[in-house]
Amino acid sequence: MSIFDRLWNALRPNRLNDEIRxxxxxxxALIEEEEEARGLTPDxxxxxxxxxxGNTGAYRDKTRDVDLASxxxxxRQDLRFASRQLGKSPGFAISAVLLLALGIxxxxxxxxxxxxxxxxSLPLPEPERLAIVEEQQGVFQTPPxxxxxxxxREANRVFQSTGASVADQISSFD
Amino acid sequence: MSAKHQNDRLxxxxxxxxxxxxxxxxxxHGYAIAHRIHQATDDTLRIEEGSLYPALHRxxxxxxxxxxxxxxxxxxxxxxxxxxxxxxxxxxxxxQRWTQLTNAVWKALRFA
Numbered sequence: 001m002s003i004f005d006r007l008w009n010a011l012r013p014n015r016l017n018d019e020i021r022x023x024x025x026x027x028x029a030l031i032e033e034e035e036e037a038r039g040l041t042p043d044x045x046x047x048x049x050x051x052x053x054g055n056t057g058a059y060r061d062k063t064r065d066v067d068l069a070s071x072x073x074x075x076r077q078d079l080r081f082a083s084r085q086l087g088k089s090p091g092f093a094i095s096a097v098l099l100l101a102l103g104i105x106x107x108x109x110x111x112x113x114x115x116x117x118x119x120x121s122l123p124l125p126e127p128e129r130l131a132i133v134e135e136q137q138g139v140f141q142t143p144p145x146x147x148x149x150x151x152x153r154e155a156n157r158v159f160q161s162t163g164a165s166v167a168d169q170i171s172s173f174d
Numbered sequence: 175m176s177a178k179h180q181n182d183r184l185x186x187x188x189x190x191x192x193x194x195x196x197x198x199x200x201x202x203h204g205y206a207i208a209h210r211i212h213q214a215t216d217d218t219l220r221i222e223e224g225s226l227y228p229a230l231h232r233x234x235x236x237x238x239x240x241x242x243x244x245x246x247x248x249x250x251x252x253x254x255x256x257x258x259x260x261x262x263x264x265x266x267x268x269x270q271r272w273t274q275l276t277n278a279v280w281k282a283l284r285f286a
Binding site for chain 1: 203223225228231248252253
């Protein structure tokens with residue numbers, strides 16, 4: 001079993017359980033088939049299979065424990081190996097950790113901005129009915145000035161109401 | 175051998191039998207291995223067949239065996255086990271140890 005299989009198994013213990021269950025079930029079914037071929041009724045064959053195989057649940061647990069124990073063992077070895085390697089070259093270890101910290105921090109910062117500006121919709125009912133009004137002055141697109149916004153509000157016949165917002169902070173709405 | 179395998183010697187014996195069976199044939203699933211062991215020992219060794227699986231998995235993790243999913247003759251999903259070169263070396267060692275032990279007991283029975 002490769003380290004990836006082991007990792008996968010540890011993350012998805014259900015999959016490991018399913019595989020072991022499948023394996024034992026096949027064996028059990030084959031015994032039943034054999035006993036039925038000898039002339040036993042399906043019920044008797046099942047009883048006989050139970051005698052021959054032993055306690056399915058107990059063997060399933062035992063088998064899973066064997067796999068998990070060996071996985072934990074190799075995980076511990078990998079961990080020890082990794083820390084020993086890092087301890088050998090502390091300069092590399094420190095710069096790797098700093099670089100990771102920087103990268104993760106930058107990611108978190110950028111996500112925070114994107115989340116508030118783009119991803120999170122305005123805290124209003126029915127945000128899908130919102131429209132953004134902007135002014136075009138030559139090549140520049142600018143938000144309307146405050147007096148213009150007051151005019152827009154007075155003359156508005158298209159929208160139910162108008163408001164102004166800076167970034168994601170709503171300053172006025174009615 | 176119908177009881178439990180808490181004894182190291184008995185567990186070693188089960189390993190030895192599994193390795194021997196697999197060394198003599200291609201990939202086999204657990205049922206077939208159990209069948210072969212029963213056959214070869216004239217049913218003297220009554221092993222609960224389920225006890226094969228902790229052993230098979232332990233030996234696979236120790237890289238003595240390789241396991242792959244396949245199908246049986248009757249189209250059931252089964253895990254097929256194959257012996258590895260490391261498994262063959264292990265088999266050789268265990269066979270030697272077993273012979274030494276039984277020879278010693280045999281001598282003791284005759285001459286003690």
